[in-house]
Amino acid sequence: MQTILGSGGAIGVELAKALKEYTSQIRLVSRNPKKVNKTDEIFSADLLNASEVNEAVKGSTTVYVAVGFPYNLKIWKENWPQFTSSVIDACIMHNCKLVFFDNIYMYDSNYLNGMDEQTPINPPSKKGKIRAEIANMILSKIKEGKLTALIARSADFYGPGIKNTSMLTETVFKPLSIGKKANWMASLNYKHSFTYTPDAGKATALLGNNEKAYNQVWHLPTAENPFTGKEWINAIAKEMDVKPKTQTATKFIVKILGLFIPLMREMPEMMYQYDRDYVFNSDKFTDNFDFKVTPYLTGIREIIASDYSNKKAS
Template sequence: MPHTLVLGAGPLGRATIDACKLDGHDITLATRSGTTIDGTTSIVLDITAADATNMLRTTHEDHPIDAIVVACNFPYGKWEAPWAATTTNLIAAATELDTTIVLAGNLYGYGPSTSSLSESHPLNAKFASGRTRAKVWQRMHEATQAGQIRAVEVRGSDYIGPTAGGAAHAGDRLIDPILQGKAAYPLGNPDLPHSWTAVADFGALLARATSDSRMHGAAWHVPSAPAASIRELAEQVATIAEAPKPTLHAIPYWPMRAAAFASPMMRGLSEVGYQFTQPFVMADQHTRDELGVTHTPLIDTLTATVAARRAQLQAQQ
């Protein structure tokens, strides 16, 4: 039974745990707060701390770790220092413990582009968050190329699905108003094509990367549904829910840019505003061809999302 350590209990951490359970993994969940999830062993671990490698060594002594899935994140606008420490600690631990590192990545490292983004696209981001994410993978990749560790990065676009959460652009803050017959307030242009990655599909590929040696040393894009605008998503949700035609009031990005001077979080969000002011499309054919995987149909993901959010909203009444 493979032993997988999952760092982080957010949407991707939980989706990875679900997929690993299906594959028969023994799972340890590590979080800063000690979050517990049924069917896992929980430990408290701050992966940025100076003694994080010692903590991982102790966990390994109790039960050898075959793979570490890095599904944690840090506050927007404050990524550089914690990600640098996390990367150093993970490389040290993987070198010592002979374990595979699987990074849950995003598309920030590529920066703005007029073409669809593939894994071969250069990591040319000029803004802080993008440079930070690019540097994490570059360090991991260099250590893998040197034979020091085994690392994989799995990259996806914005989350969609029942567990996407309130912070996701196509999460609760888009779905809930539609179910309630209210106006929704998406950021940017709601009529531009945009790639959306199902959280469950993301977790499944992260779980696969823990044991598929073909994936080592490379970045992989999660197969995702064909690009769709926020308006198209909203209209599909309304149809599924038998709700009125959705009303969308787009919020421009300039207020965020103005607020960025006073707030690191607003600065981090404003940096990626280009993703909703121009087409933002992710290519995933390489993963489909090489690994033989596909995406969950968008209608299935949205149907499950509507059912889950409707049940949660009713429970809150």
């Protein structure tokens, strides 16, 4: 049995699709889980309840963490360490391998141009400190020999069917699709990598089913040579056949946008990711596995075909 904790989000759904290549025994766990594949087992659980996490994990060979708690610092402080501790304990108790889907908030802000698995850990934000804490919880148990696990890290992500959890969706795709200005934080002139969610799902499933991948950190496959902010907006507008109307969002504007877009309320401390090149290196993965990474333009076209083909900008 391979179990996904947090199965209803953008990554969980893509992961469930990808896992069917490796097994027909997939358990989807969330408060209100829904099947992705016909043979999926659904398991309703409160993932902040340690006993329910334990029951959800029981009988699994591999447990994937694809949870996305609300993007709020207070909630992250309360939920992430508690949840991570419960998952680690359950995996150790039931002798399950753990695959933890992670981001890059813990990396030193001076090393974002070409960041890889060896990038220094020095979180520049409060959210980053939480991510560093929970990653260290996992890595320390691996080092102690008590846990078999891997951490799979993604850049900011984009993909079809994402609701309210992708910056690129909220600030570029959605506004351009209804004739409004795209909003790009800090500066339009810096490169910014995005990981395509179907690629992330497939790659996470591949790692989870490959023994040699464990007890390591991996960057999930992400297209090389990312666009600058201006190039992202121009490319998306061109594929939508709309004008690339643009507004650069200062911290003040981001705070105003937060009144209307919940995701933006938490972004002022994260703006450092947009005032310098943010280039994600996944060479370790592509050097070790035969994997075709989705080019950026292909990803853009697939998102528009999936989510915006019936919308017209006014």
